[in-house]
Amino acid sequence: MRAIVVGAGIGGLTAAIALRKAGVEAVVFEKAPELREIGAGISVWTNAMKALDKIGVADAVRAAGRQEIGGTVRSWSGKRIAEVPAEALEKRFGLNVVLTRPKLQETLLAALPDGAVRLDAQCVGFRQEGSGVTALFSGGHEERGDLLVGADGLHSVVRERLFGDGRPRYAGFTAWRGLADLGDGREGDGFEAWGRGNIFGLVSLGGGRFYWYATKNAPEGQRDAPEGRKAELMRRFGGWHEPIPTIIEATEEAAILRNDVYDREPLKRWGRGRVTLLGDAAHPMTPNLGQGACQAIEDAVALAEHVSGEADVAKALRRYEERRAERAASVVRRSRLLGRAAQLENPLLCALRNAVAGAMPLRLQLRQLDPVLGYEA
Numbered sequence: 615m616r617a618i619v620v621g622a623g624i625g626g627l628t629a630a631i632a633l634r635k636a637g638v639e640a641v642v643f644e645k646a647p648e649l650r651e652i653g654a655g656i657s658v659w660t661n662a663m664k665a666l667d668k669i670g671v672a673d674a675v676r677a678a679g680r681q682e683i684g685g686t687v688r689s690w691s692g693k694r695i696a697e698v699p700a701e702a703l704e705k706r707f708g709l710n711v712v713l714t715r716p717k718l719q720e721t722l723l724a725a726l727p728d729g730a731v732r733l734d735a736q737c738v739g740f741r742q743e744g745s746g747v748t749a750l751f752s753g754g755h756e757e758r759g760d761l762l763v764g765a766d767g768l769h770s771v772v773r774e775r776l777f778g779d780g781r782p783r784y785a786g787f788t789a790w791r792g793l794a795d796l797g798d799g800r801e802g803d804g805f806e807a808w809g810r811g812n813i814f815g816l817v818s819l820g821g822g823r824f825y826w827y828a829t830k831n832a833p834e835g836q837r838d839a840p841e842g843r844k845a846e847l848m849r850r851f852g853g854w855h856e857p858i859p860t861i862i863e864a865t866e867e868a869a870i871l872r873n874d875v876y877d878r879e880p881l882k883r884w885g886r887g888r889v890t891l892l893g894d895a896a897h898p899m900t901p902n903l904g905q906g907a908c909q910a911i912e913d914a915v916a917l918a919e920h921v922s923g924e925a926d927v928a929k930a931l932r933r934y935e936e937r938r939a940e941r942a943a944s945v946v947r948r949s950r951l952l953g954r955a956a957q958l959e960n961p962l963l964c965a966l967r968n969a970v971a972g973a974m975p976l977r978l979q980l981r982q983l984d985p986v987l988g989y990e991a
């Protein structure tokens with residue numbers, strides 16, 4: 615059996631690994647001329663680590679990153695709002711892994727044989743026939759397979775051809791991301807600091823290196839401030855508690871990324887015939903739970919389990935979608951809710967939000983995390 619996977623993001627690469635483990639000849643077609651993940655960090659949470667364990671790459675991901683421990687929510691001035699202690703998290707869920715995106719990509723690529731990823735291949739559509747599916751590429755090239763997986767991200771062409779359901783929904787805020795090396799070997803537990811209409815999150819990658827993210831409410835497509843990204847970040851976050859200003863200062867201007875944040879209303883069905891979707895193409899979500907790529911990983915492993923040993927490809931894909939749709943939709947909804955709370959601007963509502971978060975007993979905090987982090991794909 616041959617699978618055409620469109621898109622070599624975290625979802626597409628994991629799908630190819632999982633499908634190949636299941637005996638399917640999976641080939642990934644990526645539009646970019648070279649594979650270059652953006653230079654930011656990523657958290658691979660315990661639910662996704664369990665899925666990676668099933669396809670034999672979890673140890674390599676652990677070795678490429680840092681096992682994260684604990685985390686607190688603070689106010690902009692550094693006052694502790696809520697905390698889930700490291701021991702409680704580890705006892706309940708195990709440890710998640712944080713690493714840079716290029717490292718994760720490299721690790722996934724290393725689990726694939728040469729030739730499993732073809733670059734410079736932009737999919738423009740597909741044609742379904744009774745006995746197979748043909749992917750169409752710009753320049754007129756065609757590839758035939760038994761199934762086609764659209765892992766082509768937020769602006770998925772495969773999704774557009776399947777459902778034509780328009781643009782994703784702008785969530786009302788924009789996010790910056792960056793990597794900073796403090797050069798002093800400093801480590802520390804991650805935290806997220808909440809302000810009014812903006813947040814700043816910090817994740818230690820070990821050895822003095824940190825991944826950070828920050829948000830602000832803004833109209834869609836807003837241009838960078840004339841003074842540049844770093845200066846705008848310093849203007850907004852320079853008065854927040856340390857090490858936030860130091861981290862921003864230690865980040866190179868050119869390496870600061872900025873993306874508007876989107877999600878979509880969850881779909882009930884992700885495919886038709888021999889075609890299906892996976893990852894952001896199926897269920898883009900706001901980054902508030904750090905689950906976008908984790909859900910793509912869960913998808914990939916579930917997809918391979920359903921395709922393996924099932925002669926009726928369309929049936930296998932519908933079963934995969936049935937298994938995944940509600941799970942992914944619930945994470946999309948939770949992320950959206952958390953995003954709304956995190957981006958609140960009204961001072962009274964912010965005070966109420968902080969008070970509610972601070973008063974929540976540990977038992978309840980863990981119970982809230984359970985459906986997301988405790989899930990076994």
Ligand SMILES: Cc1cc2nc3c(=O)[nH]c(=O)nc-3n(C[C@H](O)[C@H](O)[C@H](O)COP(=O)(O)OP(=O)(O)OC[C@H]3O[C@@H](n4cnc5c(N)ncnc54)[C@H](O)[C@@H]3O)c2cc1C
Nearest residue numbers: 621623624625645657737766767893894901904906907908
């Ligand atoms: C600020 C921020 C922080 C985040 N933090 C986390 C986190 O900590 N943990 C986490 O799990 N998730 C996180 N996410 C979400 C995560 O980045 C995404 O959900 C994830 O990368 C999606 O992976 P994907 O493979 O589905 O899509 P993508 O990574 O978008 O990959 C799609 C690939 O398809 C290719 N492609 C597109 N169109 C075509 C075409 N027509 N033909 C061929 N190739 C094509 C693209 O070039 C790309 O390589 C974060 C997101 C943001 C914005």
